[in-house]
Amino acid sequence: MRFLFSLIEGVKVALRALSINKVRSVLTALCIIIGITMVTVVDAVTTGMDESFENSMAMLGRNVIYIQKWPWDGDQEWWEIIGRKEMEVGYAEFIDERSKLASVVAAYTERNVPIRYEDKLIENVGINGASSNYLNIQGIDITAGRMFTDGEVRSANKVVIIGQTIRSEFFEDTDPLGKQIRIGGQKFTVIGVLEKQGNFLGLGDADNRVIIPINAYGQIYGLRSGVNIGVKFPSEEAMLDGEYEVEGLMRQVRNLDATEENDFAINKPQAFEETLSAFKNGLYMGGFVLVGLSLLIGGIGIMNIMFVSVRERTKEIGIRKAVGAKSWEILTQFLIEAVMICIVGGVFGVALAGAATLAIDQVFTATMNLSVVAVAFLICTFVGVIFGFIPAYKAAKSDPIESLRFE
Secondary structure: OHHHHHHHHHHHHHHHHHHHOHHHHHHHOHHHHHHHHHHHHHHHHHHHHHHHHHHHHHHHOOOEEEEEOOOOOOOOOHHHHOOOOOOOOHHHHHHHHHOOOOOEEEEEEEEEEEEEEOOEEEEEEEEEEEOOOHHHHHOOOEEEEOOOOHHHHHOOOOEEEEOHHHHHHHOOOOOOOOOEEEEOOEEEEEEEEEOOOOEEOOOEEOOOEEEEEHHHHHHHHOOOOOOEEEEEOOOHHHHHHHHHHHHHHHHHHOOOOOOOOOOOEEEOOHHHHHHHHHHHHHHHHHHHHHHHHHHHHHHHHHHHHHHHHHHHOHHHHHHHHHOOOOHHHHHHHHHHHHHHHHHHHHHHHHHHHHHHHHHHHHHOOOOOOHHHHHHHHHHHHHHHHHHHHHHHHHHHOOOHHHHHHOO
């Protein structure tokens, strides 16, 4: 019972001491605030990246490889790649006819263009010219309407599938199906609406897009460059073997002999995962080194201010001991005060981290993890106990007679 009473009294005394020296307490906790803010923000960014990565990989499709002119990994110099022959739409049909492992093969190309509806204009809309099975590659569904058919692709029909951003900007609460929008100066009839996808890797708006038949795209923008081929497999195991099969078929269609290197790239979404892991590791290492330094400096500051506090209240310590206070009660009081300074710093740090997380999420991606907030306060308590112990121990072991004489 006495221990509980001492804890409650210690908290009251600590809060009173902090309220008397507000500015000193905040300045003392400044490095703690910085450290807690950083550790929370770093985790929020990496958590947001993980969530965004999972959603973004779903947009690229599962068990899919992409055959393109340019590799994603950047291991080769650009001048080694620039002279490669461009990809052709016919390669998709060649692979589809001969592959024994692929379940879907689609050709597509893309660029950013302005599109219009009546007097409304949207700049930099991502447009895909694609074959009719393109959505099967990416695993995207249509929420309203339908996908265009093989016949519409062959005939270069002016039909279009729109993303949710285009729907909300152009049509608001109106049914977009059957409406006509202008792409490249030509009218396209809306026949479908894609499901909402969100941001790709926290950067681009994946809903700010339209899909049209690849032959219709070719009539407007041409197909001499930028064609890509997506190949989907029924399982991850089939994809491992299928990659070599597709490589062989591509070498065949490109007429490469055994001594020639591939003049095409086979890209896999896993390349993004490797890049993301490297970035996250660098972020964690850099962030936590700075966090460690901030907490160390903050802890030293707390130790220093607690020595000052012990000295200022030497006579108070002597009076408390003279009326029967135990050494552990004095120790507990000053430890609580050190911890309270750290927790106040933690509160400010988490509040700043919350504001920073909201700001970062507007331009990149960040999600605050409540478990990390709890860890942040445990860190505050730990720092307060470690760096407040020596001053508190000195106060607890002080001689009451000498303390009463202190002026």
